[in-house]
Amino acid sequence: MDNGASSYRRFLEGDEKGIVDIICLYRDGLILYINSFTQNTTEAEDIAEDVFLKLIMKKPKYNGKASFKTWLYTIAGNMARDYWRKNVRHGKLPLDNLSELSDEEIELERMYLKEEQKIQLHRSMKKLSPEYQQILWLVYFEGMCNKDASKIVGKSVHTTGNLVYKARKALKTQLGKDGFVYENL
Numbered sequence: 001m002d003n004g005a006s007s008y009r010r011f012l013e014g015d016e017k018g019i020v021d022i023i024c025l026y027r028d029g030l031i032l033y034i035n036s037f038t039q040n041t042t043e044a045e046d047i048a049e050d051v052f053l054k055l056i057m058k059k060p061k062y063n064g065k066a067s068f069k070t071w072l073y074t075i076a077g078n079m080a081r082d083y084w085r086k087n088v089r090h091g092k093l094p095l096d097n098l099s100e101l102s103d104e105e106i107e108l109e110r111m112y113l114k115e116e117q118k119i120q121l122h123r124s125m126k127k128l129s130p131e132y133q134q135i136l137w138l139v140y141f142e143g144m145c146n147k148d149a150s151k152i153v154g155k156s157v158h159t160t161g162n163l164v165y166k167a168r169k170a171l172k173t174q175l176g177k178d179g180f181v182y183e184n185l
Helices: 005-012 016-036 041-059 068-089 105-126 130-141 146-153 158-176
Strands: none
Touching: 005 016, 005 105, 005 146, 016 068, 016 130, 041 068, 068 146, 105 130, 130 146, 130 158, 146 158
16 A cells, blocks of 8 residues: 555546545544644644645655655644744643453453553553653554654654653653553553
């Protein structure tokens, strides 16, 4: 899969369904990623909308040096950082930021516990620095390699690897403070 590059190319050639495909594919992930900057879902949704509007109106050139997803998340990160700087400057944001169960019941319970783990993981992540939140989101939730994530955060691959390690360690510590152990970290 080309991560949206062919859809964007189709859009640039006049097929409006191409941009619809991109929005459907990336909207939710972008909102969650941008939320690590804004700490406000509504504002993250607005910025994600602005990212897609930028693609539609300005039609920036995608050169293929990185995956389409990396390129798109870089644009989103830059727009979120601009938003953050603007709002900090104007004082709108602070600088710190017992019976036997049937198989169906067992499956339902397992799904519930898994969802609770996700909620706790997200709560603990929100207590980390924005930089740690961003890198964890990119690497673990979006499945990016350190190389692609490094391009988005503007750091070397080595520095990004160190950042991932420190962020993961900080998350484990935070989960422990919150009384939760997440086995997959």
